[in-house]
């Protein structure tokens with residue numbers, strides 16, 4: 001595409017302006033500038049932009065760097081729209097950028113739905129069926145693109161569906177602080193009933209306090225047994241309306257498309273009860289649902305607007321990156337200028353690929369953007385250090401803290417029998433001071449999803465006769481979740497009981513008694529005796545002792561004997577000489593310092 005030269009001025013050095021695309025990799029930029037990558041990166045750093053050689057930056061950022069380097073740049077025609085794309089009208093000027101949420105401006109917003117359930121129960125089929133039904137009804141051709149979420153219209157109202165089925169994605173988003181889901185559609189195959197991942201999904205929805213609508217799928221199958229499924233759900237505490245509970249159940253078939261209209265009706269009813277509202281006039285806040293890098297288009301992020309209206313041209317901070325929205329594309333591959341609350345759109349223009357769950361915010365100017373990014377970086381750094389679920393030790397220690405009213409656990413055991421036995425025994429533990437809440441219990445090894453659930457619900461993971469798989473271990477390490485594995489039920493119960501009544505053994509701490517300096521050494525048989533002068537405090541028989549040489553600990557053990565002249569001494573105080581031998585250590589030389597210390601119990605609380 002021919003560059004559109006807007007300013008045909010020559011740079012002071014007589015060079016023609018460099019034409020740049022809307023986004024460019026730092027390495028490519030250096031080539032275009034005929035500069036070294038190091039110089040370009042250094043210039044960007046000086047501007048407060050941390051970029052690597054492979055990172056893509058936008059035109060505005062590149063021109064800032066160019067300015068610093070004394071290079072003239074011009075913009076190429078933006079290569080945004082694919083052939084045949086509808087060209088959107090100019091982004092309208094935003095009248096006011098409200099940053100607050102005014103109750104008088106609140107309007108109903110569409111519910112956001114996530115589909116969860118056991119593998120093969122038809123989650124993907126259901127998502128496809130809902131999409132197809134809706135689109136063929138509304139649009140010729142029915143071209144849709146998978147952008148991570150889509151909207152359908154039902155009786156003049158909209159419903160937003162998150163296009164990634166399963167509770168793993170849902171909980172991973174929550175772990176990043178994004179609670180985008182308003183309603184969980186629990187898909188249960190009528191011919192297969194409640195299965196392990198059905199139970200998991202129920203726990204995850206409950207932990208997030210998200211209402212459940214059961215989609216009893218595959219109702220077309222001859223061996224469908226709705227009554228059996230209803231009873232199984234009741235066993236899991238999901239009491240459907242037929243059984244006197246408040247969880248709606250809709251029989252559907254993703255294959256024959258039976259019941260889909262009813263499902264949408266029910267979702268909208270639940271949405272009404274939740275009274276979902278947002279302020280379409282304020283500066284938008286949203287969450288990233290999905291993001292990736294696309295050749296020629298740069299970073300692409302699907303954003304779900306939570307409140308406010310996102311507009312083309314808005315300057316947005318997304319996680320730890322920011323940029324101007326160059327273009328927005330909806331789930332029908334249509335270029336749009338605006339995205340209202342609950343509407344998913346792909347945004348183009350970010351210099352970096354954000355992560356799912358990252359928060360998007362519209363900001364007034366670049367200064368505000370940089371400040372927000374810096375704050376977010378700080379928040380993340382401190383989150384790594386502080387905002388993690390409590391460990392069991394902290395639960396033990398926190399008894400006097402009014403915060404710790406509940407010990408939450410995610411319990412996994414090797415077999416149904418042991419799981420039931422542990423649950424039964426846990427229920428019998430005294431819970432006067434702290435209640436025990438089993439957020440989720442299931443049979444099997446500890447998986448990534450268990451750990452994320454624990455992280456998001458502030459729980460400790462307890463495993464019995466099982467193991468932590470490798471991905472789960474990585475997540476536990478990075479999210480600093482306390483995972484305890486037991487092989488003996490008694491030990492597990494004992495620890496839980498201690499945590500509940502605050503009776504864990506007191507914390508052991510070191511107390512230094514005194515120091516002795518080695519003045520001479522003698523050998524008696526195979527033993528080296530250190531002839532010392534106690535320089536401060538006191539040295540006692542039987543004390544723990546470490547040998548310090550030039551400030552480094554060369555030995556840590558115990559005193560085996562302490563003598564004053566030829567006699568055993570109970571203790572030797574500062575200013576007096578003594579002979580010391582160390583248990584299992586003859587490595588002492590003149591000038592060493594022997595530090596005598598004790599390990600004492602420090603009561604908690």
Ligand code: GDP
Pocket residue numbers: 117118119120121122123124125126165217218219220221252253254255256
């Ligand atoms: P997921 O793993 O939960 O996403 O399940 P899929 O959507 O991949 O479906 C698993 C299998 O069940 C596929 O072979 C589907 O064709 C089939 N299936 C899904 N929904 C229905 C349904 O309503 N009726 C019948 N008979 N089969 C279905």
